[in-house]
Amino acid sequence: MPEQEPPPAAPKPRRRQARGERRAAQLLDAAAVVFSRVGYTAASTNAIAREAEVSPGTLYQFFPNKEAIAVELGNRLLEQWRESYGQALSAANLDLPLAELLDAVVDPLLEFNAQNPAFHVLMHGPDAPGQVTAAFEAFHSVVLHRIEEILATYLPEAPKAETTRVTTTTLALFKAGLDLIAAHPDEREEYQEELKKVLFRYLDPMLCEEPPAPGAAAQQPEA
Amino acid sequence: MPEQEPPPAAPKPRRRQARGERRAAQLLDAAAVVFSRVGYTAASTNAIAREAEVSPGTLYQFFPNKEAIAVELGNRLLEQWRESYGQALSAANLDLPLAELLDAVVDPLLEFNAQNPAFHVLMHGPDAPGQVTAAFEAFHSVVLHRIEEILATYLPEAPKAETTRVTTTTLALFKAGLDLIAAHPDEREEYQEELKKVLFRYLDPMLCEEPPAPGAAAQQPEA
DNA sequence: GAAAAACACGAGCGATTGCTCGTGTTTAGC
DNA sequence: GCTAAACACGAGCAATCGCTCGTGTTTTTC
Incomplete structure (x- = not known):
């Protein structure tokens, strides 16, 4: 043998x-x-x-082969991301109001993606090799858990499955903003604002930082 | 010559x-x-x-060649779309309240995409041939103008550039929902609701159909 | 029923791809 | 300075791709 x-x-x-x-x-x-x-x-x-x-x-x-190039490039991009912008998701911003939290998180993330177009290709390209996808999935899930943590502090009463769904949706919305900016580079700032508007309006009604004003009926904690 | x-x-x-x-x-x-x-x-x-x-x-x-296959398939899908679901964007729904408008538009669109996965690939694939992309762009812009018309009746005071931007953003959000559902087929309905929630909350604060009731900001009547 | 046209086959052509290998040059270690 | 390892080259191999072509079968037309 x-x-x-x-x-x-x-x-x-x-x-x-x-x-x-x-x-x-x-x-x-x-x-x-x-x-x-x-x-x-x-x-x-x-x-x-x-x-x-x-x-x-x-x-x-x-x-050794083409795939290894993508893998190493992916790792290098991931590392650069952590070095440069990982702090955006650190605990420092936890107590910010939502609008400012979005500024602190969205802006640097968009900035990095604008300067490293290969990041987007390797992350979301339909043909990226499995190992790259896996590495990005791992990264993705770290970011996801981080956001989930943050969101959990904002909406402590929601069941876990729903928090996860909100988190996944939030990331998908971010990706949509990325595509939007890639498709309209000349209106970058406008769409950046639009993305934050979307995220704010989506998330804001759900968070109950303080006991909400009694005026509005119990907002939808889902049907 | x-x-x-x-x-x-x-x-x-x-x-x-x-x-x-x-x-x-x-x-x-x-x-x-x-x-x-x-x-x-x-x-x-x-x-x-x-x-x-x-x-x-x-x-x-x-x-005659591979591209022609994609072109004809694209045309066939486009035609099927028009036959089956084109009415979703017809003028019939113009006077519906936003939440029901979203139901009337989003549901059939998602349904069609779920049953025709090639539609998504040819529409948003990064490697679709130029002629297919062009045909879909034409379709896209028709849908876009239709939505723009609808939105214009909802927010008549906004400048045109902004209306266009809102429309483009709306379509990008829809696409994000599509990806989301493709990635989580087992939670299809939940994410479908989530998509409509996103769209509603994004669009609702902008429309000024009638002088809003002085009470709470227009809530979503959905469950 | 015979000629023509449309349909069907599948080996294989030319181009391109990821990758190798034989050879030669530059650098490190002593 | 000498040797071995690391670096660099580029023609070209094997596999795959889109696509062709010679040949044979089925259908239409008269």
């Missing part, structure tokens, strides 16, 4: 020089450009190599 | 028999299945032929 290689052991103890490190980063940059231009499947490895002004053989010295 | 062929003239006066009509429809059905499974680009013509239990050569007896 063929013995199975030990997966945790380093199969390639290849040392990488500074030059190689630069080339790898350069290739990821090129991949981001090509991916955001034509998507994952249509992006040929030769095109990525050409974009990086490098031969196809050189590309495969740093990445 | 090469003379240009007369475009309106029939370049292929080929008569089609009943058998051929059936084959063509069968091929479109197969294409819808394959497209909705893997998207346009990844759908190989050989796979479509195989799905229809037909040889590749036979496929090309009815369609």
Whole structure:
């Protein structure tokens, strides 16, 4: 029988020089450009190599296959996101009023997506490889739980299933805003405001931070 | 110089028999299945032929190329849409209150999309061929203008640019709901309600049909 | 019933893709 | 300075794609 290689052991103890490190980063940059231009499947490895002004053989010295390029690029984008904007969802903003919370969360997220179009392609592209999708799913679920936490403090009486649904909906609305801005780059600010308007009006009636004014009848905590 | 062929003239006066009509429809059905499974680009013509239990050569007896398959399928879907659900946006519903207008418009639209997944793929797929996209854009803009008309009667004082923006946003929200339901088929009804909640809360504060009752802000009459 | 047209087949062409491999150059370690 | 490893090249392989074409069968037309 063929013995199975030990997966945790380093199969390639290849040392990488500074030059190689630069080339790898350069290739990821090129991949981001090509991916955001034509998507994952249509992006040929030769095109990525050409974009990086490098031969196809050189590309495969740093990445075992096309999927690995997407995976590493995805990881790099995820890391950049955490470094730059992860704080937007930190606990610091928990006690803000909703409108300002939305400013604090939505603006930096849109900003990051505007500057890293490959992020959107790899996250929501229909043809991204499974491992990338999985990594983003993990990230997605972290963000989701974070939002769920925040929302839970705003609407403490709702059952958990409903909180989850509200959270999922909120994220879907955000994604819609992303698409909207991508489709209308010249009206970016207007649609950014519109997105926040949507989110505010959707979420505001549900939260009961303080005992609501007795005027309005018990708002719908669902039928 | 090469003379240009007369475009309106029939370049292929080929008569089609009943058998051929059936084959063509069968091929479109197969294409819808394959497209909705893997998207346009990844759908190989050989796979479509195989799905229809037909040889590749036979496929090309009815369609000049892969793009034409998508175009005809797109047209067929568009026509089906108009036949079955076009009335949802007809003038009949103009005087309904917002909540019922949303029911009348959103429900059948979601129903159609649920039963024709290829519709979504061809409409919003990133790799659909130009002519399909164009046809859907035309359809999209018709729907958009229709909604814009309806909205204009609800909010007559807004400047046109804003009305357009609200309309575009509304459609993007609908698309988000579509994705949401596609991602959670087991909670279809819940997310359907959630979508209508989003749309209602977004649109309701803007319309000034009648001088609003001085009491609470117009609540949603839905359960 | 015979000729023509439409339908059906499937091997395979040309182009493109992801990727390899033989070869040569640059750098690190001593 | 010498050796080995890392880096770089680019022609080209195997597989796949959209699509063609020669051939044979069924249907229409007369």
